[in-house]
Amino acid sequence: xxxxxxxxxxxxxxxxxxxxxxxxxxxxxxxxxxxxxxxxxxxxxxxxxxxxxxxxxxxxxxxxxxxxxxxxxxxxxxxxxxxxxxxxxxxxxxxxxxxxxxxxxxxxxxxxxxxxxxxxxxxxxxxxxxxxxxxxxxxxxxxxxxxxxxxxxxxxxxxxxxxxxxxxxxxxxxxxxxxxxxxxxxxxxxxxxxxxxxxxxxxxxxxxxxxxxxxxxxxxxxxxxxxxxxxxxxxxxxxxxxxxxxxxxxxxxxxxxxxxxxxxxxxxxxxxxxxxxxxxxxxxxxxxxxxxxxxxxxxxxxxxxxxxxxxxxxxxxxxxxxxxxxxxxxxxxxxxxxxxxxxxxxxxxxxxxxxxxxxxxxxxxxxxxxxxxxxxxxxxxxxxxxxxxxxxxxxxxxxxxx
Numbered sequence: 001x002x003x004x005x006x007x008x009x010x011x012x013x014x015x016x017x018x019x020x021x022x023x024x025x026x027x028x029x030x031x032x033x034x035x036x037x038x039x040x041x042x043x044x045x046x047x048x049x050x051x052x053x054x055x056x057x058x059x060x061x062x063x064x065x066x067x068x069x070x071x072x073x074x075x076x077x078x079x080x081x082x083x084x085x086x087x088x089x090x091x092x093x094x095x096x097x098x099x100x101x102x103x104x105x106x107x108x109x110x111x112x113x114x115x116x117x118x119x120x121x122x123x124x125x126x127x128x129x130x131x132x133x134x135x136x137x138x139x140x141x142x143x144x145x146x147x148x149x150x151x152x153x154x155x156x157x158x159x160x161x162x163x164x165x166x167x168x169x170x171x172x173x174x175x176x177x178x179x180x181x182x183x184x185x186x187x188x189x190x191x192x193x194x195x196x197x198x199x200x201x202x203x204x205x206x207x208x209x210x211x212x213x214x215x216x217x218x219x220x221x222x223x224x225x226x227x228x229x230x231x232x233x234x235x236x237x238x239x240x241x242x243x244x245x246x247x248x249x250x251x252x253x254x255x256x257x258x259x260x261x262x263x264x265x266x267x268x269x270x271x272x273x274x275x276x277x278x279x280x281x282x283x284x285x286x287x288x289x290x291x292x293x294x295x296x297x298x299x300x301x302x303x304x305x306x307x308x309x310x311x312x313x314x315x316x317x318x319x320x321x322x323x324x325x326x327x328x329x330x331x332x333x334x335x336x337x338x339x340x341x342x343x344x345x346x347x348x349x350x351x352x353x354x355x356x357x358x359x360x361x362x363x364x365x366x367x368x369x370x371x372x373x374x375x376x377x378x379x380x381x382x383x384x385x386x387x388x389x390x391x392x393x394x395x396x397x398x399x400x401x402x
Contacts, residue, residue, distance in 0.1 A: 003306045004345035006242035011370060012362045013381055021390035022175055024186040029208045032389055032396035034380065036373060041383050046206040046397050049355075050214040056267030059215065060258075062201040062275045063224040065192035067099070067160070068167025070179075073123035073138055075116065081123055082112035083138060083148055084170065085163070085198060086231055094335055095196035095228050095251050099160040104151040110231070111146055119143075127166045129157055136162050160195050170198050172234060172393050174360070187393070194253060196228035202393040203273030203356045223261045226253035227275040227338070237362060245364065247302040247339045252279050254298075254334040256326050259283075263319050268352040270399075274365050277351050281305070282338040284349040287318025290325050298336025305346060315349055343367040344374070353401045358384050358391045373400055 025031055029047040044052065053059070069085040088098035090106040098105050111117065123138045134152050141147045152162060169179035169187050179187075189204035215222075232248020239245055262269070271277045282300040289296040289304075291313055313321075326334055344367065354372055358381065359365035370377040380398065389396045 003243050003303065004343075006343055006367070008237055008240075008242055008362050011366050011377075013378070013385075015361055015385075015391060019385065019389075019391045020174060021392060021394035021396075022177060024182070024205070024394045027208075028186075028190075028206050029211050031206050033206075034384060034389065034396070034398045036376065036380055036398065036400045038401070039376060041380065043387065047208075047211060047214075049211060049399070050218050050220065052399055053215070053218070053220050053270065054267060055219040058221045058223060058261065058265045058267060058269050059272060060223045060225060060262075060269060060276050060280060061189070061191060061204055061207075061272035062227050062229075062279065063189075063191055063193040064197040064201060064226050064228050064275070065195045066169065066188050066197045066200050066229075067163050067195050068184075069163070069170045069198040070168040071125075071138070071163070071166065072168065073125055075121070075123065077116075079113060079116045081114070081117055084110040084112070084231070085167075086110060089147055096194060096253065099158065099163075099195045101159050102155055102157060104149055105159050106141060106147055106149045109146045109148045111140075111148070114140075114143070114146070125166060127162060129154075129161055129165055132157075134162065136166065170231075172199065174234075174392060175394075191224070193224075194226045194228070196226075196251065198231050199229040199233050200393065201227070201229055201273045201275045203276075203397065205394070206397050207272075221261070221265070223258045224255075225258055225276065225279050227251070227279045229275055233365075235364075236360075237364065242343060242367065243303065243341070245341070247341045247364070249337050249339045250275075250278075252282065252298070252334075252336045252338055254279070254283060254322075254336070256323065256332045256334075259319055259323050259326065262350070263316065263323065269350055270353040270355060271351045272355045274354070274356055274359075274368050277354060277368065278338060278340050278342065280350040281342065281346075281348065282336070282340050283322065284315065284318045285340070286336065287321040288313060290321040291317065294325070298334055300336070300338040300340050302339040302341045304340065305342075318349070342371050344370045346371040348372065348402060351402070353399065355397060355399050357393065357395050357397055358389060360392065369400070372402055
């Protein structure tokens with residue numbers, strides 16, 4: 001498939017500052033919900049979602065959990081050093097393993113005020129874990145790469161315990177405010193489970209137990225997958241040729257149970273959020289790779305979907321290839337990475353519909369929306385701007401059908 005030429009200016013729009021939702025609504029499921037179907041727009045509320053989905057639908061959501069990735073240390077001189085966790089480096093690059101580690105770990109980070117962090121200097125902070133005081137030590141292992149080693153005493157304490165006890169919620173930069181107490185719970189989905197994201201899969205923030213109960217009563221099924229959202233999701237496009245944008249890499253976890261649910265399902269598949277879309281579509285391309293070369297690593301490159309192939313397998317053939325590979329390897333969870341870039345011209349393979357918020361102008365996420373609904377993305381966003389919808393992470397929602 002030939003890579004289409006994309007003019008980024010065609011995917012810009014004016015977003016007034018006052019339209020950015022700076023705080024969540026009091027009730028998650030009372031956000032507005034705009035449904036786009038066959039070119040028509042309808043205004044609902046999120047609690048109406050069960051009425052909008054067919055009974056044989058499968059809802060696929062991202063169960064990643066946001067970690068308080070912003071760690072603050074104080075030098076003896078009083079200088080404040082902020083260390084923002086990005087990606088694990090050692091002793092493992094697998095997020096679930098590094099979070100469970102009870103021994104020193106190394107992370108790739110962003111560091112605020114790094115010039116004041118002297119070579120060889122250990123920064124320390126005292127943390128209460130239950131009734132026990134623990135000292136967390138940070139050392140700069142590689143200044144060029146911003147690699148920081150964290151160590152502590154206490155073999156019973158995992159790294160995730162320390163982060164949860166002392167870290168701050170990593171709110172998106174466009175909120176332009178400090179994290180508050182309510183953000184600890186509200187910048188988190190009610191089904192979050194696997195620690196590792198530094199940004200929330202925000203389409204899921206609208207769900208409540210009441211919405212799930214209504215969905216289940218209707219017979220709508222659910223499947224979970226994991227994509228640990230990275231800070232790269234906020235990275236603006238700064239190149240003339242959109243396909244040259246350095247797309248960020250994110251870690252995924254897929255269970256055999258989810259693969260088999262997808263294989264057994266014959267109705268529509270609705271992704272909750274762009275992160276679920278990216279994971280589902282990455283799964284399809286991994287199946288393609290396995291059919292071409294058994295034993296391939298679950299690693300999807302940015303432009304993998306646009307590589308030239310004369311014949312592509314069906315959805316079922318691709319998923320069956322993954323199922324067989326997992327059974328052959330004797331694993332029930334598959335770990336991988338994806339840098340997949342979905343922009344107009346992309347042929348969706350596993351997704352029939354998408355629940356998502358309203359995104360920043362000229363972003364990779366707006367390009368994904370345009371890939372799904374075509375030029376009608378402009379109509380959707382103009383309607384949202386004209387009818388007082390709230391935008392971005394804490395904003396309102398939409399249900400988009402291919």
